[in-house]
Amino acid sequence: MHAASHPNGEPRADVAVVGGGIVGLMIAWELVRSDRTVRVIDPDPAGGASYAAAGMLAAVSELHYQEDALLALMLESAQLWPGLLDSLPEGTRDTGYRTAQTLVLGLDAADKRALTDLRAAQARHGLEVEPLSVREARRIEPMLSPSLSCAFHVAADHQVDPRRVCRQLIAAIGSRGGSLVRASAVALLRAEPGENARVTGVALDDGSGVLAGEVIVANGLGASGLGGLLAPLESALRPVHGDILRLRVPDRLRPLLTATVRGVVRGHPVYLVPRDDGTLVVGATSREDGLSGVAAGGVYQLLRDAQALAPAVAELELVEVTARARPGTRDNAPLLGRMRDTDGESIAGLVVATGFYRHGVLLSPVAADLCRRVVDGESPSSLDAFHPDRFSQAKSKEPV
Incomplete structure (x- = not known):
């Protein structure tokens, strides 16, 4: 037409x-x-x-309590992503789609309890999450900290570059x-x-x-x-602002990570998403403080918590700091x-x-x-x- x-x-x-x-x-x-x-x-x-946005297609990892209808919608959409990408014309399929595994990590004992409770909720919904020892997690990703309290493997969660x-x-x-x-x-x-x-x-x-x-x-x-x-x-x-960082991994440290890492560090969620161009996305805060620009405390928190999971993050080049408002509902x-x-x-x-x-x-x-x-x-x-x-x-x- x-x-x-x-x-x-x-x-x-x-x-x-x-x-x-x-x-x-x-x-x-x-x-x-x-x-x-x-x-x-x-x-x-x-x-x-x-x-x-970091672009995590994380229906399993994003499960939150009392969101059953939303979970069903997320699982359905995750299944639609591969077909959607196949529908794009030749020459427009460079989307950064990756099926690399996701590791979910906790730093201290309280983080371990929270993630264990989450895994129980995921199991009740029939979602597959495999517990790993910290040694097994570090065998997959050698740059992870040895001080972790727990680790879980999620095979179903993938990523794209938005x-x-x-x-x-x-x-x-x-x-x-x-x-x-x-x-x-x-x-x-x-x-x-x-x-x-x-x-x-x-x-x-x-x-x-x-x-x-x-x-x-x-x-x-x-x-x-x-x-x-x-x-x-x-x-x-309502606007929910988030700060997100992009860092460049020097050649000597590549690959810093191959899996997407989602962590809880002393109660604070943080994720590390490796891109195939040698950058690492670290995010994201969730603020309703009215500040539309980048929050200095948010940047500090993300770098601190990312380093707690992967200490070599301190050696990366910080190339971009971004803040945007996400549209939230009640x-x-x-x-x-x-x-x-x-x-x-x-x-x-x-x-x-x-x-x-x-x-x-x-x-x-x-x-x-x-x-x-x-x-x-x-x-x-x-x-x-x-x-x-x-x-x-x-x-x-x-x-x-």
Whole structure:
């Protein structure tokens, strides 16, 4: 299909995707593959949380208590990643995808108790986690500290490089006729009459607009700034800032690590993700202190804890320090599906995909699949727990 122009000169598309991070780009790729015209709207594609993300596809390691529905979604998405990568055109498959094992480590006795409890929870969900002796862990990764209290092996968790994935998705979308609009969305366009009439497109900050049969809002924290029909998201989303480091491993220390290392150091989580370009990603803090820039204490904590697990980290070159805000929700689960009006009826033409918090990279394939199914007219049952207006709807049903 080819894009046409509205009589007013506004570009028309089958779908407008607001947000050019990994979630929005993955959705756009899924939709162009279904022979739809797609326009992705973002002033700085792949420059937000996706730029900072480490890219761990860690459904097993990321298990948290009382998140059963989210776990099922993560496991489903992890299974979708290989097929998604195979769907990319030749020449756009350099995504840094690695199936290297993951080691989960604890430093002291309290860390060991916490990770042992986590392993018990993982076992109850049928997730495979193998305990290792510290000696066995150091046989796999000789640069690990001998002072560890425990080690576990997770074979199912993998990784990608989100920056490379986003670059390749942009190229792939373009190869199928999709286009990128480097502008900010400021409002939704709606058909008249009626406050909750069908959404027909997006107004941009340069005074222009994009008309579309469907609008998918996938711009993270920016979703709440569109107001109007999306006003309920203002109280549903919160910024959770994270600091993340990138270090270069000198030739004499390569490979510093071959496995992804996830550790708990005196109660603080830290991860070390080796890249095939000789760099190491160390992250990430989780702050709700209002500081949008890099936190000095966060950098100190990450370096301290990374060195506790792998002492040679002190000999690496610190090449990048980044901070970004991740879109969190009250239950740490995404806001995903059709928006509903105050009567609980679905709003035609409007789909939301945000609130992915720390799981945006992992969940992007399943989010794309579900959004495409919604646009196709389906109502997937797996979305029932993730309605984008579930918090406001629940509040409206409280007795007075």
